[in-house]
Amino acid sequence: MNNQVVLVNENDDEIGLMPKLEAHQKGLLHRAFSIFIFNTKGEMLLQQRAYGKYHSEGLWSNTCCSHPYPNESTLTAAKRRLFEEMGIHSPLNFLYSFKYEAAVDNGLIEHELDHIFWAVSDELPKINTEEVLDYKYITPADLTLDMQRRPGIYTEWFKICLEEVLKKVNF
Numbered sequence: 450m451n452n453q454v455v456l457v458n459e460n461d462d463e464i465g466l467m468p469k470l471e472a473h474q475k476g477l478l479h480r481a482f483s484i485f486i487f488n489t490k491g492e493m494l495l496q497q498r499a500y501g502k503y504h505s506e507g508l509w510s511n512t513c514c515s516h517p518y519p520n521e522s523t524l525t526a527a528k529r530r531l532f533e534e535m536g537i538h539s540p541l542n543f544l545y546s547f548k549y550e551a552a553v554d555n556g557l558i559e560h561e562l563d564h565i566f567w568a569v570s571d572e573l574p575k576i577n578t579e580e581v582l583d584y585k586y587i588t589p590a591d592l593t594l595d596m597q598r599r600p601g602i603y604t605e606w607f608k609i610c611l612e613e614v615l616k617k618v619n620f
Contacts, residue, residue: 454479454516457562459548466519470503476550476558482527483514483606484541485567485614492586494574496535498604499582504553507582510604511611512537514563523564535584536575541566544617551605559606567618589615 454472456465457480472479486494494512498505513534517526524541531537544565551559574584587595596603596611 453519454481455519459562461546461562469516470557473504473553473557473559476560478548478560478562479516480523480564481514481516481561482523482530482564482566483610484512484527484531485544485565485618486512486531486535486537486539487567487569487618488571488586489569490586492588493592494535495585495587495592496574496576496581497583497585499578499580501579504555504557504559505604506554508604509602510607511614514604514606524566527564527566534577534580536577537570537572539568539570539572541568544614547610547613549606549609551609553605561606563606563610565610565614567614 452469453466454469455463456467456477458464467477495509496512497509498507500506513531515530517523527541544567546562546564548562553559576584596608600608
């Protein structure tokens with residue numbers, strides 16, 4: 450497993466590499482991706498992050514998120530990681546990119562240029578239990594309501610981008 454992240458500037462130009470933990474300790478901007486899978490009923494597939502993750506363990510989040518390897522395209526990385534974490538093969542559609550910075554647990558800082566991908570798939574997950582504790586399908590309306598009621602059980606990046614994703618996907 451690669452532990453390097455690609456450091457980038459505001460234009461997503463690569464400016465270097467750094468160990469993943471160090472980049473999160475220093476809060477340096479790096480490339481990331483987030484995947485949102487919907488089924489044909491319009492429900493979103495969420496994952497609960499496994500315990501033992503270096504941050505945000507046990508929290509609910511979008512279907513999959515990670516960082517591309519050095520010299521790996523973001524789309525290739527997203528497809529690879531979706532299969533590694535959730536056991537799903539699916540064509541992915543690029544939606545948009547956004548930059549955010551948020552404090553997470555363990556004194557770490559997420560500072561990412563996050564590339565958002567989405568797809569519609571009814572393939573059931575075969576989770577990698579080292580990465581994923583559990584999964585569930587939920588309607589966007591129920592998710593939005595639950596996120597308002599219990600924001601502490603969701604990852605920071607998921608809370609930041611969900612509204613825009615739902616607007617753009619238009620489910």
